[in-house]
Amino acid sequence: MDRILFGDNQFFGVNHISDEKSRQQLIKFKNDAVILETLATANAAGVGTFMCTTYARIGSIAQAMKDNPSKYSNYKIYPCMPYAHKYANAVTELGMLGALKSYMPGNIFSTALKGGMAFISKDYVKMMELMVDAEMKMFEGINTPVIFLQNVVTDLLLGLQAYELLAAFHAYVQKKYQAEAGFITMNLPALSEALHKVGIHQPIICTSFNKEGFRMSGGREAYEAVLKQNNCRIIAMQIFGGGFIDPKEAVSYIKNLNGVESILFGASSSANIKQTVAWINA
Amino acid sequence: MNKVKLALIGLGKMGLSHLSIAGAHPEVQIVGACDTSVMVTDFLKKFTPFPCFDNYKKMIAEAKPAAVIVAVPTKYHFEIIEYLLQQKIHVFCEKPFTLSHAESQQLTALAAENNLVNQVGYHNRFLGTFIEMSRLIKAGVLQELHHFTAESYGPVVTKPHQDTWRSNANEGGGCLYDYASHVIDLVNNSLGNIENISGCLLKKIYSKNVEDAVYSLVQLESGLTGVLSVNWSDSTYRKMTTQITIEGANGKIIADATELKLFLKAPVKNEKYTAGWNIQSVGALQSPVDFYLRGEEYSAQFDYFIAAVKGLEPNAINTFAQATYTDKAIQLMKQFN
Structure with a gap:
């Protein structure tokens, strides 16, 4: 994995500390061209990996990349699935089964054989696989060396102690996509323990890591203790605590931590992208 | 133990x-x-x-x-x-x-x-921003209150559809029970219980059997009046977004899940806030939790319940008694229509 990964929250108005900023970002990135331009800026600054949630709009970004192979041939995407609010809103509207039906690949009838079987036999692993395939469709023809499970699913399964499903996801993306599985979490110490329990060695874990302990469940010390065990490949996210930590101090803390392999950050402006990259590389 | x-x-x-x-x-x-x-x-x-x-x-x-x-x-x-x-x-x-x-x-x-x-x-009552908002109101930093606006918007029903219990009012479906209840509860517990409804529109946008929006003029026990504006068919929001704006003689508070904005005309003794705008992000206001699934507030409310069962907390937040006042306000809004 590259030392620096570029995130997508700013493109889709995901802002953990201000709803107002969130709206400004949605306005700024209304057109895909502006997103692509920002990705090009990041690429020029030496950040060639884009880690993104599987929003519908990412489909057209991926398509634009495929249409311009000369421009994006060195570009890697790390997909993060699923986009949880899409499913959560569907459950509220359609109920659990209705939501599942509406999000099965294509529609439920066109996947009658595989999907129908999954329903009848209650083969939950197969259902997970079908949903992974549905989310991966938009990335056909793009280099996706690591495929992530979003924190809301990782952590739901973690709390349910359904560790085997985490292992099943890990096995499936390896088998089907020759990719490494990654797990996004807000609970690093507990997740690391769980993944090792089900035999995943050196799991890739993307987790909040910042000097203020923001969204670091169990506390910063417990997180730093995981780094010392040297048995995970850690991507640090939310290094600015969503934006309330002084950026220079935030980078200085994270870049000097032994055991953090990659740093994920997102920014809207060219100046902020270049500045953050420069701080990390300094 | x-x-x-x-x-x-x-x-x-x-x-x-x-x-x-x-x-x-x-x-x-x-x-x-x-x-x-x-x-x-x-x-x-x-x-x-x-x-x-x-x-x-x-x-x-x-x-x-x-x-x-x-x-x-x-x-x-x-x-x-x-x-x-x-x-x-x-x-x-x-x-x-x-x-x-x-x-x-x-x-x-x-x-x-x-x-x-x-x-x-x-x-919401376990969210750092709303906890601070309630504290500031109790401490009287805004002095005499003039008006409040309580809003919540989100993209639940954004096209004609109806399949679940949520689209049936007799089962507790609809925007009033699902979305507006949160806002009513926040108002009740930070400003005072809603006692009268001066006007209420329950509007259908896409749903056939339930309302998709609630707009209401309300009056609290204290006499304070305010506006409720709730709509679960709003595609401009990515997820449920709740905001309370409170106006008083000494300024204004705007609070949502991510930020607390406080405008003070004059500083208040024993408070760190200064005259003019003060912005506090949830990152600085929220207490950390031991396990995070979908927001600190969900874990915090459960931790609090377990602590109360063990006798370590007083069982004073979100009690049945408080929720009963919320149900009363919901009933008043339904009766108004």
């Missing part, structure tokens, strides 16, 4: 989320999880260590929980919670509390009679 024996009834979106948070809690032993959907219980049987049931009375008899989380459709709350309280079991129930003010009063009395811990899942 002994672990709290906990069971769950209802394993939909909220129930599963509670089960996960409970499953990660070191002081909780899950003795049962109950749902009538075989799809869900089969899943849990296969992948989790939790004992599953399809009949809650059977589960109570066999698993003997000390506390139960109720997350079934609201229509079933009364019957189930009454049974649990009669069995001397502490209850956490999802919001809204019940579909009738009278039934809510009955359950509140029953919980008090039996000295049982009771809590309703209005999770």
